Amino acid sequence: MTLKVEGITCGYGGKEVLHGVTFSSDAKLIAVVGPNAAGKSSLIKCIAGQMHHGGHVSFKGTEIGRQEAVSADMVGYMPQQHMNPVSMTVYEAILLGRLNHIRWSPSQHDRRIVDHAIHELSLDPIADKRINELSGGQMQMVSIAQALVKEPELLLMDEPTNNLDLQKQLEMFEVVRILSEQRGLVAMMILHDLNMASRFADEIVVLSGGEVYAQGKPGEITTQKMLRDVYHVEADVVEDRDGLPHVIAYGSLDEGGRT
Numbered sequence: 070m071t072l073k074v075e076g077i078t079c080g081y082g083g084k085e086v087l088h089g090v091t092f093s094s095d096a097k098l099i100a101v102v103g104p105n106a107a108g109k110s111s112l113i114k115c116i117a118g119q120m121h122h123g124g125h126v127s128f129k130g131t132e133i134g135r136q137e138a139v140s141a142d143m144v145g146y147m148p149q150q151h152m153n154p155v156s157m158t159v160y161e162a163i164l165l166g167r168l169n170h171i172r173w174s175p176s177q178h179d180r181r182i183v184d185h186a187i188h189e190l191s192l193d194p195i196a197d198k199r200i201n202e203l204s205g206g207q208m209q210m211v212s213i214a215q216a217l218v219k220e221p222e223l224l225l226m227d228e229p230t231n232n233l234d235l236q237k238q239l240e241m242f243e244v245v246r247i248l249s250e251q252r253g254l255v256a257m258m259i260l261h262d263l264n265m266a267s268r269f270a271d272e273i274v275v276l277s278g279g280e281v282y283a284q285g286k287p288g289e290i291t292t293q294k295m296l297r298d299v300y301h302v303e304a305d306v307v308e309d310r311d312g313l314p315h316v317i318a319y320g321s322l323d324e325g326g327r328t
């Protein structure tokens with residue numbers, strides 16, 4: 070298996086939030102879905118080596134998930150919250166994404182890769198703008214570019230569609246899909262939109278209450294039962310024109326909603 074996650078446990082201040090998350094996958098494009106507070110961000114932080122945890126993660130047979138691991142360069146991580154110094158320009162911030170490659174100063178090659186990402190993500194018009202002058206969606210595209218220029222083999226993205234309009238969401242998925250076809254990139258994305266997840270992913274992992282509820286192809290995962298069990302919503306699942314599942318949600322099954 071390309072990606073193996075075995076018995077991951079982690080928590081905050083002594084309170085465990087992941088209770089032995091285990092799954093493995095050979096898919097190129099993996100979506101992680103699940104309700105708020107299910108532990109999705111915590112899981113991706115553990116895989117990215119950003120959070121102390123029990124259990125093991127391996128990618129292509131190499132142990133990952135530890136910050137000090139030699140394999141850390143294989144993994145690119147885009148967090149749910151942005152963490153950029155506000156005084157930089159967009160170009161500088163994206164160049165920073167290549168920090169693991171840069172020796173004394175950025176090479177022509179580094180700059181070419183940054184230019185390419187800027188172009189692919191249509192960021193040319195704002196390349197000289199300061200980070201603190203960006204809209205939420207522009208900032209999101211910059212974060213995506215930062216993760217891509219690292220040229221990781223495994224790309225972990227925490228809600229990359231946040232703040233993006235529909236066209237930008239599709240553009241982002243397309244860039245990642247092309248990279249997976251051309252370079253063999255494996256991408257794991259946390260997504261809330263189940264219809265987008267079905268469209269993007271070869272495989273979906275459903276996380277609920279710090280455990281894996283199910284894993285499988287979009288058609289196997291997106292069922293009325295899963296929507297009831299995991300999200301507590303009443304919904305129909307129909308097939309779209311490509312035969313992919315499409316969720317139509319009608320309402321919450323919990324009186325007064327969940328907390």
Ligand SMILES: Nc1ncnc2c1ncn2[C@@H]1O[C@H](COP(=O)(O)OP(=O)(O)OP(=O)(O)O)[C@@H](O)[C@H]1O
Nearest residue numbers: 081082086103104105106107108109110111112149
């Ligand atoms: N820094 C933190 N300190 C304390 N508790 C935390 C911290 N980060 C997350 N938690 C808790 O851990 C649990 C899982 O949070 P996590 O961020 O992994 O969920 P998530 O599935 O990514 O949710 P969302 O969809 O809202 O982003 C939640 O109960 C949350 O309150």
Ligand SMILES: [Mg+2]
Nearest residue numbers: 109110111149
């Ligand atoms: Mg999260």
